[in-house]
Amino acid sequence: MERVEQEVATERRSQEDRRTRGDRRKPEHREVSLESYDREELHGMLSAMLLSRRFEEKCAESYQMGRIGGFCHLYIGQEAVAVGGIHALREDDYVFTAYRDHAQAIVRGIEPRAVMAELYGRVDGCSKGAGGSMHMFGRDVNFMGGHGIVGTHLPLAAGVGYAIRYRGGDQVVLCYFGDSVVNGGPFHEAFNMVAKWNLPVVYVVENNSYGMGTDIDRVAAVDHLVTRACAYEGMHAERIDGQDVLAMHDAVSEAVARARGENGRPTFIEAITYRYLGHSMSDAAHGTYRTKEEVQAERQNDPIATFSDQLMEADLLTREEYDEMNQAAIDATEDAAEFAENSPHPDVTVTYDNVYADEFPGLGRRDAWR
């Protein structure tokens, strides 16, 4: 009895810790001058964040209406991490992420229509309906997926980095992943190789504090995830506020420049961020492993609101312009949903498409009774 009480007491204490953890979590502020950006760039970033937000909200609705099936992991709250990072890239750079990939896909340049159609499982989806929410791919924009197994895309990103070096190119790879990845094997194996051979990869951990339902502090043997990189000499590492889109953009721009070319070096960025909804559509936003107060508190720091306020204060954005951008995002989202709704379901004749690239004698030879 005493043991149980002790455990309960410990649990409650850690819950309180979480509520006041804000200070512990908060990274150093990175001063970024607005003057180093032109108005178009700034508006571009805000528009991209608005589009992500509206799109993900629409996904929530569509999922509840049964249009989207399976797992659906929404990015609401983390937009600055995707936008700040990807807007620092060149067109010929590469992007990898895990399964919370809708925003990165759209920000990188896959048409919202194609992403929504993919979510709906229709033939006009960017992966032809074969992948679904977790497997967005866009070869034309070097969007390399969309990967479902935690952490296993980090070596893939290293491989693209290897190919770049092999060919003497100067592109870079931007690879996003969640906080829990840092405790697993593939993270370490990838970091070791990338650091050893100076592969042009920028790894960004989107630390939203929770690996599904588990607070990262309960299972990681480090306080700050960025510390993990110290084991890999030659890898630059820093911790930034992922809710600050300009800080994100600045840090990734530096990292990308650091990685480019034959003397390039890799970087590990820990971006502190937060998701406002549950891990997926099957997970509650609060009430199980997160308190309502914590979520509300984080919402005060909404990256879109913060950024638009900042721009308006600096006279770089008017209310009308904001409303126009927001409406454009709504329109694009509604258009995407309508497009997806009207796109046909794939026919069973596509079942064997793309299993192989090259000849495969006897494909489906043993399949019968359909």
Place this chain on the structure above:
Amino acid sequence: MATRVVMAQLSPTMEEGKLVEWKVKEGDEVSQGDVLAEVETDKANMDIEAMSGGTVRALLASQGDVVEVGALIGVLGDPNEDISAIVEQAGRASKDGGDPEASGTSEEDGAGDESAATPEAESDAEPEAETAEPEAKTAEAPEARQSEESGAEASEARKASSGRVKVSPLARRIAEDAGIDVARIPGSGPGGRVVKSDVEAAIASGGPAPEAAPADEARAPARATVSALRPARLEEERVELSQMRKTIAKRLVQSIGPVPHFFLTMEIDMGRALDLRKSLNERLARRDDGPAKVGVNDLLVKVAAEALARHPEINASWDGDAIQRHGSADIGIAVAVPDGLITPVLREADRKGLVQISAEAADLIERARNRKLKPEDYTGATFSISNLGMFGIDEFTAIINPPEAAILAVGGTVEKPVVEDGEIVVRRRMRVTMSCDHRVIDGAMGAAFLQTFRAMLENPLELVS
């Protein structure tokens, strides 16, 4: 922007929810995450939360209503925006109704559930003219294989009543092609399984003898009759006559009518003849130029020829005003073929050795089965032999093929108890019945022929001397 509040699918199995209580009223200002309503689902009472902030503009369901998953129950938005379009859509949707599993008929019907189930083309009511039928899709799918003719065999096997016959698929097929009842062939495989070598031996011997396989193998247990293997089904059916059947009918009517038949039956001990055949085959097997094995029928043909040579009055034909005795024994061998019976002729059997007769007979039989016989192959016999022993027949009477004077009907060789020197012993016995044309052959003549025939079979060494 206006946000739809829908009856959310709060558990994977939920199809409808009961609105227990609204926690807000129209005009209230809410933030994302605020609870809008309490809903009773199939599992528990749960909350519906606002997915984004705004003013509650409309509550479209009443407390206590049971609403389908996906249906619109409220609208959030700016205080002054026009939400009439959304509300109208909802109105139409609730009129159309239908359960979530029904195919979505229009965009307004938010109750579609297609993405949850496998999207079958048929269930999607949107016009997809290019969709082929499921059967066609199966056909287009690369190399999908379906069940083959083995299904027919499987059903036959299932219908076997007592005493199931064990046969390898290959043996069964060979036996069927040869028109042999597999149930009568003793099996040398495990559990009495009939295998290819057993069937081939049966074919070569012209019928299943109890030792079609090496004689020291365990005897196969008694088997059920052949009918057990056939599907039991009678049907009214008018079968057109093949040329063969017409010919058989015409000729044999011509025979049985004018020809005065009488019948002589004799039982013959086959022990020594079969032993001779067995040792002969062993010797043949060791030869490099390997002629095929000698069968029982070949033996009968040879013996008949030799007997005819000693009884020329049997090897004759009624010629109207004379009896024509023939200068050679040309033996007709009756062969069952798929739609009837044909009798190719083994010429000058009295002048040919057993091995040569065996080879020629095998060739004739194969050509007969493949319908490759020419007229000169099946006309001009002087005596015929018909063997139904392989079909389980003990004895029968055959109809003479005109203008021959006789035909020998051979039954199966079976083991039976006989009395020898006052003791009961087991011997292998075969019964033959000779049909004779009384215009040419008298009873005593026919009997004498049969005695010679029997003597030669029972003392086969005399054949080689």
Place this chain on the structure above:
Amino acid sequence: MAVITYREALNRALREEMQRDGDVFLIGEEVGEYDGAYKVSKDLLDEFGEWRVRDMPIAENGFAGMGIGAAMAGLRPIVEFMTWNFALLAYDAIVNSAAKIRYMSGGQFSIPIVFRGPGGAALQLSAQHSQVPDPWYANIPGLKVCAPATPADAMGLLKSAIRDDDPVVFIEGELLYNVKGEVPDEEHVVPIGKADVKREGADVTLVCHSKMVKVCTDAAEKLAEEYEVEAEVVDLRTIRPLDVDTIVDSVKKTNRAVVVQEGWPYSGIGAQVVDDIQREAFDFLDAPIARVSSLDVPMHYARPIEKHILPSADAVVSAAKHVCYLD
């Protein structure tokens, strides 16, 4: 024609393909400075340099994934596993990424990668180092799996595997590396998915691959000498896709089959071959199909037990006699 070893044949294939196509490169443990744990990559580092022949840390999951990423970017990597036992650590990368990315992306990305290394038992290497990986990979749509038995086949198939745009699992054998055989002097490419009749016969079909081919040809000699049974030996060479036509043609001729494989019986490659034969050649079978496989136990260390566990020519002879009804 030259007579070279299986290992030399692989070396030659690697060299020729790396010369032919600058996108082909090799990674793995010890492949560079050590010349390869089994010397398969001898002298390649000297010829091609360290970007094209790179020694890896002992991190199979990591470097298999790295290879797959490089393939996504358009290179043609060859990933060597020192043995297929260690590749289990990379099983997720092979199955969830290499085999599936093309399908999941709607055809946008291909993974032209070869994973190669020795599989199966060697001599007294015990349970963890003697495993047969064949069925673990043959089961997976999206992969191709090859397992050549002779130097000529090894050379020709490795070339095909490297040129193939799909991920290929290439299973060699420690005990095969020293086997000698004739290889053509000119370029020799063996197509993926074609079996090869190594010995013709009319009485019984022996289906086998990799190390079992010699076991079967030895058994065939015994069967001919002692029982006058002429066995036809069908070497699968590729186990996914299986060349069902060649197998079935042989069984239609002989009417009886013995399927021989190293590795455990449950869901082994032999099980699949039996299924294909019974489905497509049912009416030609005069006996049930017999299987010879390793015994259903982990590999024991002691020499006589290991020998007992592995399939032998005598075991194949017994099975062949049984299906010929000679026992």
